[in-house]
Amino acid sequence: MNNLGNNKKDSTTDNIALDEKDIAILQLLEEDAKMTIRDLAAKLNLSATPVYERIRKMEQAGVIRQYAAIVDPSKIDKALTVLCYISLKEHGKKAGSKFIKEITSFPEVMECLNISGQFDFMLKVQVKDMLAYHEFNVNKLGELDNIRHMESVFVMSVIKATHRVVY
């Protein structure tokens, strides 16, 4: 048990009620953010204006957090994904914050989750190859002083990876 992590709300406004049309728009934009408003409108049997307004509302409400270009890691020589499990020695607020600050500064760390179970954190680390991971381990994780235990699990293949949360 620990009290680490950062739960700050980053929404611009309060919650928003989404109807079926909003959901449909989200589903389409999750797959292809470059779809034009007119194409969206045609699929939903609407004109451009309501689609445009609905998207704008969802952006402002923080429902749509970001539009991102998704890059294939293997194409930029980052073919190895490793899940790195870490438990800390000190779980106090101060020690935890320090660890988080350092971890999040590493560009190799795509994801850092505060988890239940025997470990405190799971990192998803994206690197070129095993040598690069070894160096990350030694030079970056190895420099942190609050790590009690560490375990690496290697990703052999990606069966499914999506950003779609709307269904």
Next chain:
Amino acid sequence: MNNLGNNKKDSTTDNIALDEKDIAILQLLEEDAKMTIRDLAAKLNLSATPVYERIRKMEQAGVIRQYAAIVDPSKIDKALTVLCYISLKEHGKKAGSKFIKEITSFPEVMECLNISGQFDFMLKVQVKDMLAYHEFNVNKLGELDNIRHMESVFVMSVIKATHRVVY
């Protein structure tokens, strides 16, 4: 050890050499895919044409896999993330394919990784709450007949989550 997973290449063309300008473009588009070509050009001290051509090449080469709207799960009532670890009884090609086909069909499964270690797969499951996860477990995972062992790890907070792989 197993031979599961699907490593098919989905690139449109062969590999491509990326220079510093390409990298810079990727980094910016990973953060904000809606940034205009003219803004990108201004940041890179180029005109619109070369930026446009470079993006097009990276799209066709599969370096840019997708443009996606990233939705905040908590805003659409999917606030609980669970890591679900699974090991199979049968690891043959046929049994593995069947499992993969079923798992990837579940919309709650955001991610499915074939991993090293005591388990065969890690699923990242995104649901409303604990009750919804319980139902997913019973009604969907529970219907699969090839599962030997299963373990759930709950995500208490997300410290870092990025799609940036270019650095």
Next chain:
DNA sequence: TTCTAATTGGAACATTATTCTATACTGATA
């Protein structure tokens, strides 16, 4: 140097996003 191929700038053009206004709808009230 000279040549070739690739890259670039800037203008022209095509497409799309965005705004505006009038109309249609919805649900509540009397």
Next chain:
DNA sequence: TATCAGTATAGAATAATGTTCCAATTAGAA
């Protein structure tokens, strides 16, 4: 049922952006 207020919508006008074209420039090889 009639009327009203608030919201959502379509369609046209405008602004912004994407896309193409071509001439000029650059970089590298012979």
